[in-house]
Amino acid sequence: MTVTRLDDAEVLARAGDLAHLLTDAVRGGASVGFLAPLDDAAAAAWWTERAAAVAAGRLAVWVAHDGRRVVGTVGLSFPDKPNSRHRAELVKLMVHRGARGRGLGRALLAAAEAAAAADGVALLHLDTETGSPAERLYRSAGWTRAGVIPDYAASPDGTPRPTSLYYKHLGAAPPAA
Numbered sequence: 437m438t439v440t441r442l443d444d445a446e447v448l449a450r451a452g453d454l455a456h457l458l459t460d461a462v463r464g465g466a467s468v469g470f471l472a473p474l475d476d477a478a479a480a481a482w483w484t485e486r487a488a489a490v491a492a493g494r495l496a497v498w499v500a501h502d503g504r505r506v507v508g509t510v511g512l513s514f515p516d517k518p519n520s521r522h523r524a525e526l527v528k529l530m531v532h533r534g535a536r537g538r539g540l541g542r543a544l545l546a547a548a549e550a551a552a553a554a555d556g557v558a559l560l561h562l563d564t565e566t567g568s569p570a571e572r573l574y575r576s577a578g579w580t581r582a583g584v585i586p587d588y589a590a591s592p593d594g595t596p597r598p599t600s601l602y603y604k605h606l607g608a609a610p611p612a613a
C-alpha cells in the first residue's frame with residue numbers, strides 16, 4: 437500500500453476514485469458531510485470543486501493505493517486567517533469499507549500528521565461523530581477530545597447526532613498562556 441499526496445491536476449484526474457470513497461462512506465452510514473443517497477456524479481463534482489483549493493495551497497489531499505485501486509483518502513485544510521496559520525484541520529479521512537481494519541486509516545492519519553509537522557503546523561483539529569470507529573482511531577493516535585456538541589451534524593439518514601471535537605499538538609507543546 438502506498439500513500440501519496442495529490443496535486444490539483446491529480447485531484448481532478450482522481451475525482452472518480454475519490455467520489456467512490458465518499459459514496460461508499462455515506463452508504464456505510466458515516467457522517468462525512470453528506471446525506472444519503474449521494475450519487476457518484478454529485479460526489480465527483482464535489483471533489484472536482486476541491487481542486488482549486490488544492491491549487492491555492494488551502495487544501496492538501498492524500499490517497500492510499502493498494503496497487504489496484506484507491507482505497508482511502510485524508511485531507512488537511514489550512515485556514516487563511518493571519519492568526520491561524522499555525523493550525524490545520526484534518527478532513528475527510530475515509531477508507532473504503534472493503535479495505536478497513538488493515539491499518540490504512542492509521543497510515544493515512546500518520547501521513548497527514550507527518551506532513552503537517554514537516555510544514556511547521558503546530559496544531560491539528562478535527563470533528564467526528566461521537567462514538568464512531570474514527571473516534572477510537574483518533575484517541576489511540578494521541579488526539580485529545582476537547583468536547584462534544586449535541587446534534588451538531590446529521591448522519592446520512594438525516595438524524596442529528598453529537599460531534600466530538602479533537603485536537604493534537606505536533607512537536608513541542610506551546611508555552612503556557
Ligand SMILES: CC(C)(COP(=O)(O)OP(=O)(O)OC[C@H]1O[C@@H](n2cnc3c(N)ncnc32)[C@H](O)[C@@H]1OP(=O)(O)O)[C@@H](O)C(=O)NCCC(=O)NCCS
Pocket residue numbers: 461466467468528529530531532535536537538539540541542543562563564565568569570572573576
Ligand atoms: C475511521 C476509518 C478511516 C478507519 O479506517 P481503518 O483503515 O479501518 O482503520 P485502521 O485499520 O487503521 O484501524 C485503526 C484504529 O481505528 C479503530 N477502529 C477501526 N475500525 C473500528 C471499528 N469498526 N470499531 C471500533 N474501532 C475501530 C481502532 O482503534 C483501530 O486500532 P486497532 O486496529 O489497533 O484496534 C474508517 O472506519 C472509515 O473510513 N470510516 C468512515 C469514514 C469516517 O467516519 N471517517 C472519519 C471522519 S472524521
